[in-house]
Amino acid sequence: MRKSFLALVFLALCPLLVAQQALNNDSIIKLVKAGLSDDLIVSTINASPGSYDTSADGLIALKKARVSDKVVSAIIVKSASGGPPAAAQPSPPTIPPLSPMPETAEQTPVNPDDPATFHEAGIYVFSDSAPAESKMTMLEPSIYTQGKTGGLFTSAMTYGLAKIKTNAVLRGAHANFRVSDPQPVFYFYFEERSAGLSHASSPFGGTSTPNEYTLLKFNIKGDTRETVIGKENVFGASGGTDDKAVTAFAYTKLRPGVYKVTLNAPLQPGEYGFISGSGSVDNRVFDFGKN
Secondary structure (H helix, E strand, C coil): CHHHHHHHHHHHHHHHHHCCCCECHHHHHHHHHCCCCHHHHHHHHHHCCECCCCCHHHHHHHHHCCCCHHHHHHHHHHHHCCCCCCCCCCCCCCCCCCCCCCCCHHHCCCCCCCCCCCCCCEEEEECCCCCHHHCEEECCEEECEEEEECCHHHHHHCCCCCCEEEEEEEECCCCCCEECCCCCEEEEECCCHHHCCCHHHCCCCCCCCHHHEEEEEEEEECCEEEEEEEEECCCCCECCCCHHHEECEEEEEEECCEEEEEECCCCCCEEEEEEECCCCCCCEEEEEEEC
């Protein structure tokens, strides 16, 4: 009981203690590693002088240190509202929705939940009814293995008519991320040049449009999820994915490297994933589940 009381006293006094010196990016990372809550860190940022690095490299370093978007936004607002910067920094410009952003403006995530602002490369799910802090959620890519059903012997015994199916197999019966909206909206962000990142560090590899991806439904097989990504017979002819597992979608180009993806039909409850049309990008799939 005494330890809990002392912990509460420490958390209450923490902003006053930190306020005695100017904060910087390293100070914020230390507070995050110490386990302080986002609300407490934001209060400390607002109440204390600070000298922050809000360049692209500075923001990337904060994200790598697992600093939340809420805390990063507080740092940007503090820097723009009069906090003593280390060097003269331009205030984040107001970016008109769905319009091309200048090179210097792309570097600052003005609002991480606004599809029109800069985002790291990836596939995001947008929900307008979700709380403000979670409208835009990035799908984390999963690695799948390949398995075959049928076989050359079966195909040969049927004069090549039987198909040898290549399956993408994911561990776990269900994806970690779930959606409840039957027709969620997705945003594809391919552009990485503003952050100085190469294709090698991009989750997309060398792909550049949603047209190079297929949205497939997975079948649950015990503690795995499987979907067909290729077919062939004894003669080597390929038939591609299973049409019954494909969910068609349309996309609109919002600006170079940014696309809005909408589904042609509502999703049924189950397991889904975006897979590159070429079969794989390092065997990665952007998977999610529909409740």
